[in-house]
Amino acid sequence: MNAEQILFILFGAVSLIGAVAVxxxxxxxxxxxxxxVTFFAQAGLFLLLGAHFVxxxxxxxxxxxxxxxxxxxxMLLNLGTLSVKGAIGGKLKGFAIILGILLAIEGIYxxxxxxxxxxxxxxxxxTAAPNTTTYDIGELLFSKYLLxxxxxxxxxxxxxxxxxxxxxxxxxDSI
Amino acid sequence: xxxxxxxxLSALLFTTGVIGVLxxxxxxxxxxxxxxxxxxANLAFVAISRSLGxxxxxxxxFFVMAVAAAExxxxxxxxxxxxxxxxxxxxxxxxxxxx
Numbered sequence: 001m002n003a004e005q006i007l008f009i010l011f012g013a014v015s016l017i018g019a020v021a022v023x024x025x026x027x028x029x030x031x032x033x034x035x036x037v038t039f040f041a042q043a044g045l046f047l048l049l050g051a052h053f054v055x056x057x058x059x060x061x062x063x064x065x066x067x068x069x070x071x072x073x074x075m076l077l078n079l080g081t082l083s084v085k086g087a088i089g090g091k092l093k094g095f096a097i098i099l100g101i102l103l104a105i106e107g108i109y110x111x112x113x114x115x116x117x118x119x120x121x122x123x124x125x126x127t128a129a130p131n132t133t134t135y136d137i138g139e140l141l142f143s144k145y146l147l148x149x150x151x152x153x154x155x156x157x158x159x160x161x162x163x164x165x166x167x168x169x170x171x172x173d174s175i
Numbered sequence: 176x177x178x179x180x181x182x183x184l185s186a187l188l189f190t191t192g193v194i195g196v197l198x199x200x201x202x203x204x205x206x207x208x209x210x211x212x213x214x215x216a217n218l219a220f221v222a223i224s225r226s227l228g229x230x231x232x233x234x235x236x237f238f239v240m241a242v243a244a245a246e247x248x249x250x251x252x253x254x255x256x257x258x259x260x261x262x263x264x265x266x267x268x269x270x271x272x273x274x
Contacts, residue, residue: 012184019188019211023195028203035207038188042214049181049225054217054233061240066210066247073251074203077258096197100190107186112179136230137237145234152241159245166252 007048015041028074032067039063053134181222188215202254202264206247213243 018038025031039062046055141149188211195208217236224232258264 008180012180016184016187016191019191022207022211023191023199023204028201031204031207035210038211039214042218045181045184045218046221049221051221051225051233051236054221054236057237057240058217061244062210062214066244069247069251070203070207073255077255077264093198097194100194100197103193104187104190107190108183111182111186132224132230132233137233140230140234141237148238152238155245156241159248162249163252166249166256 004048007044011041011044011048014038015045029071032070032074035070036063036067039067050132053137178222178226182219185215185219185222188212188218200265200267202257202266202269203251205266206250206254210243210247213239 015038018034018041021034022031022038025034039058043055043058043063046052046058192208192211192215195211196205199205199208217239220232220236220239222232224230254264257269261269263269
């Protein structure tokens with residue numbers, strides 16, 4: 001086993017354990033902190049894949065901005081006592097878990113077998129591929145994918161306006 | 176590492192997110208599970224981008240992240256409004272639309 005395999009197993013195990021912890025903790029704060037652990041482990045996986053810029057953005061945007069927003073809302077609503085009762089459950093819990101296991105088996109089957117006949121599998125092996133730099137990503141983003149990039153800015157603008165409208169309306173009159 | 180191992184890990188993370196959405200009743204945790212699923216997709220994007228040796232997959236990761244950020248902002252604003260109105264965020268109790 002070389003260092004890359006050991007690191008992959010480490011980061012992969014941490015991200016999976018964090019993901020399971022997200023759905024098994026009863027208190028939302030613990031779930032949010034487990035999600036931060038998962039995001040950091042995934043940033044490590046991105047580093048292993050040579051995507052350094054994506055790893056940095058993962059930590060800054062996901063673990064930084066988005067999770068702070070989650071924690072802020074959880075603490076704002078003070079959900080500690082409300083959410084614990086009946087947090088996990090519903091009549092169809094066992095059914096959901098069985099369907100989830102089936103979905104996992106399908107995903108593993110696709111990942112191992114079906115991709116063998118596609119262009120991805122017949123491409124050059126990963127060791128020959130050079131690390132993609134920030135320069136490569138920026139060049140693609142501002143030439144080939146310029147239109148999606150601009151549409152993304154529209155999505156963010158729409159989200160901004162939507163949030164302002166939602167919060168203003170709920171503070172003026174009760175819906 | 177082989178591409179397959181990353182895709183298997185991505186599938187397992189996605190499945191964890193799906194089970195979380197189905198099992199949990201707290202709207203905020205359902206949102207976190209959606210983030211888990213988006214991240215699993217990101218992992219598959221980056222792994223395949225590495226395997227093909229080009230940066231296109233990583234460009235898509237940025238689009239996914241932008242959509243996720245917009246979705247979280249709006250979703251949490253909706254959750255705050257629902258909580259102010261109903262005093263709960265349990266998705267079983269928020270059933271005015273009789274869905």
